Amino acid sequence: MSSWLTNRWYVAGWDSEIDSAPLARTICGVPMLFYRKLDRTPVAMRDACPHRLLPLSMGLREGDSIRCKYHGLKIGPDGRAEEMPLRTEAVNRSICVPTYPVAERHRFVWIWIGNAALADPALIPDLWPCSAPGWTFDGGTYHVACDYRLMIDNLMDLTHETYVHAGSIGQPEILDAPIETRVEGDEVHVSRWMPGIDAPPFWRTALKQPGPVDRWQICRFLLPSAVMIDVGVAPVEAGATPDRHDQGARGMVIDFMTPESETSHHYFWGMARNFDVNDAGFTARMKRQQGGVFAEDKVILEAQQRSIETNPGLRLSAYRIDEGGVRARQLIARALRAEEMAA
Amino acid sequence: MSSWLTNRWYVAGWDSEIDSAPLARTICGVPMLFYRKLDRTPVAMRDACPHRLLPLSMGLREGDSIRCKYHGLKIGPDGRAEEMPLRTEAVNRSICVPTYPVAERHRFVWIWIGNAALADPALIPDLWPCSAPGWTFDGGTYHVACDYRLMIDNLMDLTHETYVHAGSIGQPEILDAPIETRVEGDEVHVSRWMPGIDAPPFWRTALKQPGPVDRWQICRFLLPSAVMIDVGVAPVEAGATPDRHDQGARGMVIDFMTPESETSHHYFWGMARNFDVNDAGFTARMKRQQGGVFAEDKVILEAQQRSIETNPGLRLSAYRIDEGGVRARQLIARALRAEEMAA
Amino acid sequence: MSSWLTNRWYVAGWDSEIDSAPLARTICGVPMLFYRKLDRTPVAMRDACPHRLLPLSMGLREGDSIRCKYHGLKIGPDGRAEEMPLRTEAVNRSICVPTYPVAERHRFVWIWIGNAALADPALIPDLWPCSAPGWTFDGGTYHVACDYRLMIDNLMDLTHETYVHAGSIGQPEILDAPIETRVEGDEVHVSRWMPGIDAPPFWRTALKQPGPVDRWQICRFLLPSAVMIDVGVAPVEAGATPDRHDQGARGMVIDFMTPESETSHHYFWGMARNFDVNDAGFTARMKRQQGGVFAEDKVILEAQQRSIETNPGLRLSAYRIDEGGVRARQLIARALRAEEMAA
Known part of the structure; x- marks a missing residue:
């Protein structure tokens, strides 16, 4: 059992730290990737490509998505595959990386690491x-x-x-x-x-x-x-x-x-x-x-x-x-x- | 159980890497010493003196043998003791360090880390x-x-x-x-x-x-x-x-x-x-x-x-x-x- | 079981190494603090404040005592609390850090890490x-x-x-x-x-x-x-x-x-x-x-x-x-x- 609470909001970073470029930061033991979509909404997902586990934070942003630096698997902001390494291969939409609820308040971007169903922004300190x-x-x-x-x-x-x-x-x-x-x-x-x-x-x-x-x-x-x-x-x-x-x-x-x-x-x-x-x-x-x-x-x-x-x-x-x-x-x-x- | 095969030939080094001077290299988890005899035949043995375990690779070559840098135990290319630290002491020929089959082919020196009885050079890739x-x-x-x-x-x-x-x-x-x-x-x-x-x-x-x-x-x-x-x-x-x-x-x-x-x-x-x-x-x-x-x-x-x-x-x-x-x-x-x- | 004897004297340092300034040195697995009192008697105690475990060696000497650098708990040479972090709080004399017998002989300061009742200076090598x-x-x-x-x-x-x-x-x-x-x-x-x-x-x-x-x-x-x-x-x-x-x-x-x-x-x-x-x-x-x-x-x-x-x-x-x-x-x-x- 960890020493921290799970079903809570934690600060992931300052609003200015999380930007269009990928940011890698380990939160409560989990390596995470953070970035913002084109509309500035923040995104948080596990920092490991579902293909061969290379940190996605080493990848390149493309629109609202991120493309893995190793074989080019393209992952959308919902964590789901959008393009396979072999572009001719049909996309298997069951391929995905865990994403996490995020919210922006009080100049911080917040992340909820526990049960997403409970992630009520009203619970932000x-x-x-x-x-x-x-x-x-x-x-x-x-x-x-x-x-x-x-x-x-x-x-x-x-x-x-x-x-x-x-x-x-x-x-x-x-x-x-x-x-x-x-x-x-x-x-x-x-x-x-x-x-x-x-x-x-x-x-x-x-x-x-x-x-x-x-x-x-x-x-x-x-x-x-x-x-x-x-x-x-x-x-x-x-x-x-x-x-x-x-x-x-x-x-x-x-x-x-x-x-x-x-x-x-x-x-x-x-x-x-x-x-x-x-x-x-x-x-x-x-x-x-x-x-x-x-x-x-x-x-x-x-x-x-x-x-x-x-x-x-x-x-x-x-x-x-x-x-x-x-x-x-x-x-x-x-x-x-x-x-x-x-x- | 290891993730690698044991009864196989592995590359120990380039032909030019293994020379008269001792080379220390860990192969499949085992610290090894490599060198060549005066006739250029390669030798592979455990890189630990049978006396006090100092790496033999820190020692000095003498003819086809190697002398430990700590107390001077002299080990032949067959891994057997040739001279005791106290030169007046009779050599105990049961003192030995494990040696390994080696072969030279395709510009590489190969080592067999498993059962030596099975080390057929015809099995080299x-x-x-x-x-x-x-x-x-x-x-x-x-x-x-x-x-x-x-x-x-x-x-x-x-x-x-x-x-x-x-x-x-x-x-x-x-x-x-x-x-x-x-x-x-x-x-x-x-x-x-x-x-x-x-x-x-x-x-x-x-x-x-x-x-x-x-x-x-x-x-x-x-x-x-x-x-x-x-x-x-x-x-x-x-x-x-x-x-x-x-x-x-x-x-x-x-x-x-x-x-x-x-x-x-x-x-x-x-x-x-x-x-x-x-x-x-x-x-x-x-x-x-x-x-x-x-x-x-x-x-x-x-x-x-x-x-x-x-x-x-x-x-x-x-x-x-x-x-x-x-x-x-x-x-x-x-x-x-x-x-x-x-x- | 450790590989060393416990009920014995060990050298803690040269007479010149242990002085009025705190010296941190781990002896037989135990982080220790050494210093000398104003009368030059050496003192040895566990190098961890009984309050929040900050090494006492980071603290400041005051007379024969040492004051922790974190919250100011003052510990005497007998290992007992002399002043609480909040100066108005009555001193709880049961607060203490383990101390160890020391002796000075043959230009060295010696420490006894075992049962203090057995620490006879006649046993110093x-x-x-x-x-x-x-x-x-x-x-x-x-x-x-x-x-x-x-x-x-x-x-x-x-x-x-x-x-x-x-x-x-x-x-x-x-x-x-x-x-x-x-x-x-x-x-x-x-x-x-x-x-x-x-x-x-x-x-x-x-x-x-x-x-x-x-x-x-x-x-x-x-x-x-x-x-x-x-x-x-x-x-x-x-x-x-x-x-x-x-x-x-x-x-x-x-x-x-x-x-x-x-x-x-x-x-x-x-x-x-x-x-x-x-x-x-x-x-x-x-x-x-x-x-x-x-x-x-x-x-x-x-x-x-x-x-x-x-x-x-x-x-x-x-x-x-x-x-x-x-x-x-x-x-x-x-x-x-x-x-x-x-x-």
């Missing part, structure tokens, strides 16, 4: 800030050689910023702020409210005014594997509250972890914001900075994965700071059991 | 163009990280030239010519006859005259793992036929796949020809060109092997173009069953 | 020349990708010098000298006495006088994994004997093999000498030369290990020269059985 009016959103794709749940743990506890990101975004005040964790249905919320502090440089610049601020970090885990982090500051006098805090500068960090294998995943990171939305330079600087911050995480996460493998007798422990990650893993485990029961 | 009067023959050795049978499939269906070798030797006419496949005893023949076409540049140059030609490609698979491809053109007026076609320019592509492991093999490629036989420049250009053509195949074959491994639930399919490869694999499977029965 | 008055000792640490017992075999039979070190320290006379092997308790002695020969250049320089010499090589294996080689020359007229030979220039080569895995080990090499003890240039030249000599051994040993793995049907043989190694392996096997009985 609601990453609203990625496509809300008045907000702008951008980010990047990273590969991490660790279990996707280690990244969830990482994101659901921002304590690590103090140590892992000591040289970049870490701030000791974070350690002193009380954390509140709660489960709401299929979500876990971890909140930190830092009232009346001095804004760190990033947020001071975003806010564009002096004076003490209220700062917040609210991590939300959403099944199967998303973490949205609501971050920002508001002037103390604006009266922001944990429930309502649109008075200042607000960002939403969007993280989606799509398993590649049991020990690796694709990490989709982005930041949505409701300030300086037309400042392309801000967006570029933010993405460059994230590259450096993520490099610090990657070193830690991949070392942790290797240590888990070289210390088979040892188990991960959980302390108070880990409550968010623990609750998120519990939601995954509960949903896995539900899938198993339903199967 | 008849690659006659490699050593026929009026013909010249040369080629090279390549390493391919795929099951040797994937290369047989590749060679028994030249349809792939259109796609894999689109930029080099591919020609669309090949797709339009009818194929005829037949099994004759331990051989499979796949023939393509292209009457009255315009000769491609390579063959026009070889033929040295203008006008329409008959062109042919006749692939012959021979157990355990050879493919000879009879290729050439003759002026239409010469009246060449599939059975008799020595009227023009004719070549024989010689391919021998010697398994190294279940997922890799040594590929011996050469071309014999009955034209321009004294033109060393032609030979050199032909070998250089083949390097480029083979690089195109290698990318495909190794990607195919990896895809087979990462898609354990999928199976190779066979269409009409694959009949030659299917029949060749059937001959191998039938011979494997016969070997198993006899064992 | 008596490598007396490393710390004896009138002697000087220095050397280096090497990594070898082979079973530690292959290195013991190598050292207990110096015949290999003639072949492996033909270009450096090999000398044909070694082959002609008779060997005497005997077991004494937990030790194996292999002696070579070469009376009245011409001293090789190294020893001529050390002796600082002309004339024929008696030369000796006496290898001693000590459990669990040490080899001391008593080497030197004395003028013939000095009347040196196998039992008493301090009349000339004498060195003791010290070798300790600490298993890393079943197929790799840490090789600690040094040479103690009772001549030119204040000549730092001599020490530096000796260490540089050993780098070159060891490189010759490493090529052989790692090729031997690979050959053992690729020839699973073949077994190591033993001839007369191997008696020392055979006896050493017998001592290890007997002690392993004793450990098993006691368990």
Whole structure:
């Protein structure tokens, strides 16, 4: 049994990553091919020609179809053969490669790896800030050689910023702020409210005014594997509250972890914001900075994965700071059991 | 059980590859040492000193023998100890390393990896163009990280030239010519006859005259793992036929796949020809060109092997173009069953 | 069952390698962290944070403790938690990482990987020349990708010098000298006495006088994994004997093999000498030369290990020269059985 849910939507890639040229990416252990048809609709199919298994991603696009690079079998976007290697041979329409439901939402292309009959787009996690009016959103794709749940743990506890990101975004005040964790249905919320502090440089610049601020970090885990982090500051006098805090500068960090294998995943990171939305330079600087911050995480996460493998007798422990990650893993485990029961 | 036949001759190397210096090469899963005695007779033995298993190929030749680089045990060409590490110690003649029957024919050195009592040189595949009067023959050795049978499939269906070798030797006419496949005893023949076409540049140059030609490609698979491809053109007026076609320019592509492991093999490629036989420049250009053509195949074959491994639930399919490869694999499977029965 | 003894002292590193900065080194299959406290006492603990298993060696030293780089859990030199990731959380003193007995002797830091209750420093192998008055000792640490017992075999039979070190320290006379092997308790002695020969250049320089010499090589294996080689020359007229030979220039080569895995080990090499003890240039030249000599051994040993793995049907043989190694392996096997009985 795998460590990930099957009957769920996963991010396959950014809308801009999936284009007319074939893209090969392994999703939940399955080598996949992605591309867009001429009408820009995305297509996902198994990345293996039904003839001799050469990856179709090595082939050439022809109209809405793909032609295998080895013997020229032509496969349509529905996965069915359209032309045999020997052009004079009648097409056997029973020849096909598995295709998968895809959907496009919130700047991502999503794939459903389980039972296609259940693939309701309404089940796509609601990453609203990625496509809300008045907000702008951008980010990047990273590969991490660790279990996707280690990244969830990482994101659901921002304590690590103090140590892992000591040289970049870490701030000791974070350690002193009380954390509140709660489960709401299929979500876990971890909140930190830092009232009346001095804004760190990033947020001071975003806010564009002096004076003490209220700062917040609210991590939300959403099944199967998303973490949205609501971050920002508001002037103390604006009266922001944990429930309502649109008075200042607000960002939403969007993280989606799509398993590649049991020990690796694709990490989709982005930041949505409701300030300086037309400042392309801000967006570029933010993405460059994230590259450096993520490099610090990657070193830690991949070392942790290797240590888990070289210390088979040892188990991960959980302390108070880990409550968010623990609750998120519990939601995954509960949903896995539900899938198993339903199967 | 292995995927290859045991009681058969396999190519160990080109006559020029096996020389007085030790050559290490793994054949059918067994690390082997090859060299020639002073009288030029080739020798094959297990590449592991019977003393402490250091590869003998790291040792030094002394006369017809080899001395291990670790403690100096001296092994004769019959595999038996000739001198102990401590020179004063009496030689224990029961110390020996397994040796294997070898034979030299058709410009290759052959090795018999099975029961030595059955190693009849008359069983060496008849690659006659490699050593026929009026013909010249040369080629090279390549390493391919795929099951040797994937290369047989590749060679028994030249349809792939259109796609894999689109930029080099591919020609669309090949797709339009009818194929005829037949099994004759331990051989499979796949023939393509292209009457009255315009000769491609390579063959026009070889033929040295203008006008329409008959062109042919006749692939012959021979157990355990050879493919000879009879290729050439003759002026239409010469009246060449599939059975008799020595009227023009004719070549024989010689391919021998010697398994190294279940997922890799040594590929011996050469071309014999009955034209321009004294033109060393032609030979050199032909070998250089083949390097480029083979690089195109290698990318495909190794990607195919990896895809087979990462898609354990999928199976190779066979269409009409694959009949030659299917029949060749059937001959191998039938011979494997016969070997198993006899064992 | 492992191939090494558990209730024994192994060299963890040179006294100079283990310092205030964290050192990660896998000992007998266990990833370990080593460092020294402010009072210079060495500490050894499992190199995995009890919280989320990140290697503690990636952390930062604070006083006598180490703080994990991920979430800041602070671990004392006794392996117990001293501060939680969330500083306001009360320390749970049951959180701990396994620690191991260490001792410092003969210029090495030693670690006991088995039952700590049995870790008596009196059991540390008596490598007396490393710390004896009138002697000087220095050397280096090497990594070898082979079973530690292959290195013991190598050292207990110096015949290999003639072949492996033909270009450096090999000398044909070694082959002609008779060997005497005997077991004494937990030790194996292999002696070579070469009376009245011409001293090789190294020893001529050390002796600082002309004339024929008696030369000796006496290898001693000590459990669990040490080899001391008593080497030197004395003028013939000095009347040196196998039992008493301090009349000339004498060195003791010290070798300790600490298993890393079943197929790799840490090789600690040094040479103690009772001549030119204040000549730092001599020490530096000796260490540089050993780098070159060891490189010759490493090529052989790692090729031997690979050959053992690729020839699973073949077994190591033993001839007369191997008696020392055979006896050493017998001592290890007997002690392993004793450990098993006691368990």
